[in-house]
Amino acid sequence: MESKPSKPSMTCLADFEDHAYQILPRNALDYYRSGADHMQTLKDNRRAYQRYRISPKMLVDVSKRDLSTRIMGKRVEFPIGIAPTAMQRMAHPDGECASARAAQELGTIFIMSTLSTSSIEEVAQAAPQATKWFQLYIYKDREVTKKLVLRAEKAGFKALVLTVDAPYFGRRLADVRNQFELPSHLRMANFVGLGDLETKAGQSGGGSGINNYVASLFDQSLSWQDVAWLKSFSQLPIILKGILRADDALTGIQYGASAIIVSNHGARQLDGVLATIDVLSSIKEAVGDRCELYLDGGVTQGTDVLKALALGAKMVFLGRPVIWGLAHSGQSGVEQTLRLIKGELDSAMALSGCTTLKSVYQDLVICPKSLM
Amino acid sequence: MESKPSKPSMTCLADFEDHAYQILPRNALDYYRSGADHMQTLKDNRRAYQRYRISPKMLVDVSKRDLSTRIMGKRVEFPIGIAPTAMQRMAHPDGECASARAAQELGTIFIMSTLSTSSIEEVAQAAPQATKWFQLYIYKDREVTKKLVLRAEKAGFKALVLTVDAPYFGRRLADVRNQFELPSHLRMANFVGLGDLETKAGQSGGGSGINNYVASLFDQSLSWQDVAWLKSFSQLPIILKGILRADDALTGIQYGASAIIVSNHGARQLDGVLATIDVLSSIKEAVGDRCELYLDGGVTQGTDVLKALALGAKMVFLGRPVIWGLAHSGQSGVEQTLRLIKGELDSAMALSGCTTLKSVYQDLVICPKSLM
Amino acid sequence: MESKPSKPSMTCLADFEDHAYQILPRNALDYYRSGADHMQTLKDNRRAYQRYRISPKMLVDVSKRDLSTRIMGKRVEFPIGIAPTAMQRMAHPDGECASARAAQELGTIFIMSTLSTSSIEEVAQAAPQATKWFQLYIYKDREVTKKLVLRAEKAGFKALVLTVDAPYFGRRLADVRNQFELPSHLRMANFVGLGDLETKAGQSGGGSGINNYVASLFDQSLSWQDVAWLKSFSQLPIILKGILRADDALTGIQYGASAIIVSNHGARQLDGVLATIDVLSSIKEAVGDRCELYLDGGVTQGTDVLKALALGAKMVFLGRPVIWGLAHSGQSGVEQTLRLIKGELDSAMALSGCTTLKSVYQDLVICPKSLM
Amino acid sequence: MESKPSKPSMTCLADFEDHAYQILPRNALDYYRSGADHMQTLKDNRRAYQRYRISPKMLVDVSKRDLSTRIMGKRVEFPIGIAPTAMQRMAHPDGECASARAAQELGTIFIMSTLSTSSIEEVAQAAPQATKWFQLYIYKDREVTKKLVLRAEKAGFKALVLTVDAPYFGRRLADVRNQFELPSHLRMANFVGLGDLETKAGQSGGGSGINNYVASLFDQSLSWQDVAWLKSFSQLPIILKGILRADDALTGIQYGASAIIVSNHGARQLDGVLATIDVLSSIKEAVGDRCELYLDGGVTQGTDVLKALALGAKMVFLGRPVIWGLAHSGQSGVEQTLRLIKGELDSAMALSGCTTLKSVYQDLVICPKSLM
Numbered sequence A, B, C, D: 001m002e003s004k005p006s007k008p009s010m011t012c013l014a015d016f017e018d019h020a021y022q023i024l025p026r027n028a029l030d031y032y033r034s035g036a037d038h039m040q041t042l043k044d045n046r047r048a049y050q051r052y053r054i055s056p057k058m059l060v061d062v063s064k065r066d067l068s069t070r071i072m073g074k075r076v077e078f079p080i081g082i083a084p085t086a087m088q089r090m091a092h093p094d095g096e097c098a099s100a101r102a103a104q105e106l107g108t109i110f111i112m113s114t115l116s117t118s119s120i121e122e123v124a125q126a127a128p129q130a131t132k133w134f135q136l137y138i139y140k141d142r143e144v145t146k147k148l149v150l151r152a153e154k155a156g157f158k159a160l161v162l163t164v165d166a167p168y169f170g171r172r173l174a175d176v177r178n179q180f181e182l183p184s185h186l187r188m189a190n191f192v193g194l195g196d197l198e199t200k201a202g203q204s205g206g207g208s209g210i211n212n213y214v215a216s217l218f219d220q221s222l223s224w225q226d227v228a229w230l231k232s233f234s235q236l237p238i239i240l241k242g243i244l245r246a247d248d249a250l251t252g253i254q255y256g257a258s259a260i261i262v263s264n265h266g267a268r269q270l271d272g273v274l275a276t277i278d279v280l281s282s283i284k285e286a287v288g289d290r291c292e293l294y295l296d297g298g299v300t301q302g303t304d305v306l307k308a309l310a311l312g313a314k315m316v317f318l319g320r321p322v323i324w325g326l327a328h329s330g331q332s333g334v335e336q337t338l339r340l341i342k343g344e345l346d347s348a349m350a351l352s353g354c355t356t357l358k359s360v361y362q363d364l365v366i367c368p369k370s371l372m
């Protein structure tokens, strides 16, 4: 009996999630994990994947595999990126900078939230080689909004991810109960010196501080016209995040969107909406190859990614799993998380006879006959 | 760290329900919460909503929203009213008067039960400006019944809600086990001085006092002819409450009903009947615009209302949730309850791209393929 | 506060079942309640009813209701009879005689098992006015079998119920584990003096005594020819019990069966077979009015009966529920059980607009789209 | 009361499984029982059978039954054989030899794993009369692979079972957590003296020893060409094990496969693939009678076998159940296990009107309408 190396710690993304549940303070944990209202869609986002079964091909030579792809014209090492999530410094002091560096290290995309606790410039400096996209919320104050876009453009961000599902925020009951506030040592780093825009998330007003922030500052009149408005002053390609209907996807293409992220905001907006994987194929059918399609929501293992690829997504993004990795050990935890799921995807491809993303065949996935 | 305002108490209707379960005496609580027999339909009334998923529209300007509508020709501020429930003074000393005042305050409809513990005149006086409808049970004693109708008409009630699903009462096992009786300090306030009609619910006779009351006094020969009979002496429009089949709805229109409430009496009559939301669209399909359609049963959150609207209801009514609000703090509790769910509906509309009730689009809801 | 009458004891059939679970000795209880193998069908027999939902008619005058019907040409007060179950004296000293007397008292049918612990003649004497049918197992010893039939005929039994699903017995694991034996003070009362035929169920041989009995004495070559054989010497109409397929039902009619009991032997034979309610309508469709159709299996409440009637059964039979009633208080317990479920059926009919069994309309029941 | 014989110990295969869970060391138990990743398919392999319901025929003379069949031209006493499972000596010192002797004793097929802890020659000697097949993994070292095949051929094995679903191994999380290693007193007995090929499974390297073994030694370029390669030097018929798609089955026939085992490797490779019983009928439909079809995965009772037969399998194989039998009492335990399930199949056939495997009719099984 030789002596064994130390216990392998993390075998799947759920291990990171479990760990985060133990170490994060209640306020932050609840903010991160919650879905809207009674969280039916939150559960469904994940559980829905189980309804799609894999029908794998055998006896394909899979000794050489390539997971890379081109996204918006740029090479990505594997089709799993980082979704924009707000206020990452609550999970780890390095916050967004750590996540961006992990994306750079692994060769994937980092989407930075408007509501970051690190500024555009800080993130750009931390991960200059990473492919970075900027997620945009449109403020009532259009000048502020415009400046934000121009700063991102200048800092080397390669696309604007316009979040279309959040004219204001869904009700996350735990945040109301907790009277959630952004901890006082943190701030909305993109709005330093802009008064409420910088500080208001730190004031719960007896409810959820972040909801108050959004309700008072975001522009609820958000509409298709704003896509045109953005294009009027920014060169960046526009990606619409939060589309759940085929007709909306088609309208998006008309308004000049370069890509669409099928998303329900991690089930944080309207509880009861469809799981993202359940709408993907109908949207793919409608848009065909007229724009790139990505997906986020409930992705926690390699086979989830594989199913999304087979159903029409070119890439997927991770929201909460990245936060759990970050909470574990900053940049290193995010890297471990990404490597784990990348490895799982690699394995799932090998075991279903796929050697490249292009070779992922459509009938790899058997779709359920009924929605429930 | 600034000092926080006191804990926000109630974040959703379930919070009121939980509270009522803690404070109400067993006999009353069981009476209020029970469904018939093994309560399959009681669970299904609620759970069924989860099978209908929302497919929301994005990038509609939702900065201005209007939840008002016209019901039976009269403006209502939002499409959520108060269903008739018996004996509300068991929940709070102010009983029906408090509920009616809450409806008045918020600009919605109060339906008063025949089996109220406050009289028609008391309620009329308590909430003169409220839109009040009178729910009618037909007694064997037709003179008594007729007088009831005329009193309601005189007191300013605007419609008769004829309950058609209760020729006699379903078996609610807890009431039998509890030998439920109306507490001796309360009475059937619409029948003061009428002997059994006033007092019999206070005598369990070893079973359920209310079932005995109904079995001995209600007219089990209730039929379509009675709709004609009512129209023969009352000017009030007639609303049929308790229809679950499209053919019955059509017959109702022939007999001159002005509107229909799709209802299974809160699952208190025949266990095993379909959930109300499951029958709504087939009834809507049959009646089209020939009469207004409302629904009650299992509505406990804003998205439930939104789904009912999308499937053809012009308005919904709340039974138990109003009782839980009443038990919490009388009129104020009912108001809080109504405001909460109104707010949830408002939010659900905003997040699905609806600015008015008319703009609620039909394919907002994805219907399940199978019943189960 | 007036003083209350004593607690109403039994509000539904489940109350009797719970009671029996507390008082019966383990060996007997396990014998009665078990289904074959892993008891999937046992659960499904009951649960399946929940998948059929009721769509009730309103505003039918239901003040007068008649539950009586004609079965095999004879009036029965309500369409719920007693299925044949073996060895009833283990549940109560009065055994089959008590059950038969209860059937007589209420005006319904008692089916007596071949494997009774009271003899044909005892039962005939105990309940001379009851409509009694004799359930037949065919023994290898055909002379014995023939004599049994002739004794039943002579004793006034009105039909032969040939059990077709038991050439030998299914594996009920608890009986094997318990090494079940008929208690030594009881015997197979129809076979007194016939050696093994009387006593062998009292010998477990390390397994299940009743299975050994059946395996060594029943004729496993049971086939359609035996229907012809029975008709060759008995005038009694023959009812086939245990049919689950439409084609078998049609063959049965060809061989001269007068009626069919759709049954899976209370899920005691082959685990994994369909629930009886799930096959009823397809069999009804095949046989039409060419023979009467009955059903047993999992019926425990009035709505179960109503659903079976709507789907094509003229009558249903209760197996275990009668045993639980018997265990409670002999004849009186069986009567209470029958009265309870009769009352539930009566109520279910009233609340769905049915005044007679003939008026039970076909679309009262909404069938599930999928089997599961 | 006579004295009873000792408790009958084992009444169903689950009893053996429960027993094994109590006596096996953790490392071995986890290795045996685990499925890949989150083990959805592991549960589904079993649960899927419950979705298929039996529609049994009555009144067929079943007094004489014959469960024998011809598999690859050779008589087998009943259609249930032993699937190849690695490293059986961890369950019992007699390992593969005991299993092979049990198969010989009962007249069924033993498939020996490449990764056995007894050698080809040991097994051949232990059970010379058994029908033995050799399961083959293809190593990077093709000479080693070839020699293995030739040894098996020489030792009297009658077919090559080429496992096609394992170019490398799926992730079984428990093995990673346990840092599973083949116990040091055991070895890969077919590779004695071949260095890593003999010993590497005994080195976890901080992960799963068996996965490391496979990853470094198996040929991941495994493809259809290898079927041709095998046929180029071996006379043995080739059976493809691990096919889950109809198109792959057809390709297999083109490449000269004699039979196909529909299998997902006991859910140990790619979690989320379809349950084997769910794909069987579509594959049968495609291949018709052009090759024999077998199945493994989740078979634990007689009705599972019957369903597989009805849906197109000529035979089924048991993986884990044989291991639990082996762990119980070596050869005797495996024999008991096989006898139990053979008896269950016999009983299921009798109770559904089948007297031979040929008489198993296709509509014996009602297929679920939806996958879930």
Ligand SMILES: Cc1cc2nc3c(=O)[nH]c(=O)nc-3n(C[C@H](O)[C@H](O)[C@H](O)COP(=O)(O)O)c2cc1C
Residues within 6 Å of the ligand: A031, A032, A033, A045, A083, A084, A085, A086, A113, A114, A115, A135, A163, A241, A263, A264, A265, A266, A267, A268, A296, A297, A298, A299, A317, A318, A319, A320, A321
């Ligand atoms: C804690 C948290 C914060 C989020 N913040 C933002 C945000 O600022 N902007 C945005 O567009 N989406 C935001 N999202 C949504 C994510 O971009 C993404 O759609 C979602 O998390 C994907 O689901 P998953 O968490 O199941 O992976 C947030 C999600 C979470 C969980």
Ligand SMILES: Cc1cc2nc3c(=O)[nH]c(=O)nc-3n(C[C@H](O)[C@H](O)[C@H](O)COP(=O)(O)O)c2cc1C
Residues within 6 Å of the ligand: B031, B032, B033, B045, B083, B084, B085, B086, B113, B114, B115, B135, B163, B241, B263, B264, B265, B266, B267, B268, B296, B297, B298, B299, B317, B318, B319, B320, B321
């Ligand atoms: C405690 C209680 C008493 C009720 N009393 C009456 C009544 O007197 N008349 C009537 O028409 N409906 C009555 N109902 C039915 C309600 O009007 C309504 O149909 C039902 O409560 C709606 O379901 P919900 O409780 O899930 O909202 C009663 C319901 C409850 C729960």
Ligand SMILES: Cc1cc2nc3c(=O)[nH]c(=O)nc-3n(C[C@H](O)[C@H](O)[C@H](O)COP(=O)(O)O)c2cc1C
Residues within 6 Å of the ligand: C031, C032, C033, C045, C083, C084, C085, C086, C113, C114, C115, C135, C163, C241, C263, C264, C265, C266, C267, C268, C296, C297, C298, C299, C317, C318, C319, C320, C321
């Ligand atoms: C304890 C017990 C004994 C039974 N004995 C017989 C019998 O002797 N002959 C027979 O034809 N059926 C017998 N059956 C089956 C019943 O007649 C009937 O088909 C079944 O019990 C109906 O299902 P239920 O118990 O769910 O009502 C027996 C059932 C049970 C539960």
Ligand SMILES: Cc1cc2nc3c(=O)[nH]c(=O)nc-3n(C[C@H](O)[C@H](O)[C@H](O)COP(=O)(O)O)c2cc1C
Residues within 6 Å of the ligand: D031, D032, D033, D045, D083, D084, D085, D086, D113, D114, D115, D135, D163, D241, D263, D264, D265, D266, D267, D268, D296, D297, D298, D299, D317, D318, D319, D320, D321
């Ligand atoms: C512990 C274990 C080891 C196995 N080893 C092998 C193997 O060496 N070669 C192979 O082809 N299949 C192997 N299998 C898969 C089995 O041959 C078979 O496909 C599977 O066990 C059938 O599912 P069941 O365990 O539910 O009966 C193994 C399965 C188990 C559980």
